Amino acid sequence: MQAIIEAKNLIKRYNDFTAVNGVDFCIDEGECFGFLGPNGAGKSTTMRMIYGLSRVDAGELTILGEKISLTPPAVKAQLGIVPQEDNLDPDLTVMENLLAHARFYGIPSGEAEARAKELLEFMGLDVKSDDDVxxxxxxxxxxxxxxxxxxxEPKIVILDEPTTGLDPAARHLVWQKLRQLKERGISLLLTTHYMEEASQLCDRLVIISQGKILAEGSPAWLVQTLIPPEVIQVNLPSTSLPTGLAxxxxxxxAHPVILPEMTFLFTPAGDRLWEQLPSLGLNPRSCIHRPSNLEDVYLTLTGGNLGQ
Structure with a gap:
């Protein structure tokens, strides 16, 4: 596959604060690539450099074969941007919002209307065409x-926290539409702090924290490779744990990760460890035995959580 976006030792600073600290990644054409991490990790800053709201301070950023410092208009014209906030025009109807946006790209009115109708049908919004936003x-x-x-008609769609604030049903509908975009050959670049979202959509992802990439791979590979297959989740505050449990x-x-409100015991032999809980001073009723998942990878790598 051909790389559509590539970063080498990419750095972005704000005065004395380094928001993106020497990251490397390569995004292939036609895939959904994710940046997973908490707010403040550097995800959105990286996106802003890609779609041209921030200048690259150091390192290299290549988009669609062109090395950039600040994304030029010709490259921006091939990007579709879904920002964190719904910055729609409240004074326009659903259809008018699309037509107004088409004017920024110089799309002829007849073609813009045809595209808008097709997109509204694709997104299940055709019956809302004349409604106020x-x-x-x-x-x-x-x-x-x-x-x-x-x-x-962008080659790359950049989605910054695309389902934040949505209820589960609405989130799943958005996910399904994004899968259909990828089936059409559109490359997706996704930032999220939702583990399930990353697992559902991303072919590959990076886990980023404090401006640095901690791991890269497919969601399944990260889970299978970086942590034991099982975890016993102890739903007790750290102050209530038996002395010497770790x-x-x-x-x-078992590898323990102790957080203020709960503890995770990662293990290759969950059944055997579960049998030992009483002898370790733990009540099984306060524990859950389950398979490891992507959030567990993050917890193991950082010793922290994915708070919003």
Missing amino acids: ESLSGGLKRRLVIARALIN EQVKKWK
């Missing part, structure tokens, strides 16, 4: 923002 639910507004990002579980080849 403010009458839409949060999920419908999000789908309209995605439709707007597609009006210029050392005791290591005898059973």
Whole structure:
């Protein structure tokens, strides 16, 4: 596959604060590539450098074969942007929002209307065409923002926290539409702090924290390779844990990650460790035995959580 975006030792600073600290990544044509991490990790800063709202301070950033410092208009014209906030025009209807956006790209009015109608049908918004934007639910507004990002027929769609604030049903609908975009051959670049979102959509992802990339790979590969297959989740505050628990579980080849409100015991032998809980001073009723997942990878790498 051909790389559509590549970064080498990419750096972005704000005065004395380094928001992106020497990251490297390569995004292939036709894939969904994710940046997973908490707010403040450097995800959105990286996106702003890609779509031209921030200048590259150091390192290299190549988009569609062109090395850039500040993304030029010719490259921007091939990008579709879905920002964190639904910055739709409340004074326009659903259809008018798409047509107004098409004017920024110099799309002839007849062609713009045809594209807009197709996109509204694709996003399940055709029956809302003449409705005021403010009458839409949060999920419908999000789908309209995605439709707007597609009006210029971009090669790459950049989605910054695309489902933040949506209920589970609306989130799943948006995910399905994004899968269909990828099936059409559109490359997707996604930032999120939702583990399930990353697992559902991303072919590959990087876990980023404090401006640095901690790991890269497919969601399944990261889980299978970087952590034991099982975890016992202890739903007790750290102050209530039995004395010496961390050392005791290591005898059973378990790796403990202790957070203020709960503890994770990662292990290759969950059933055996579960049987030992009473002898370790733990009540099984306060514990959960489950397979490891992508969030567990993050917890193991950082010792922290994915708070918003």
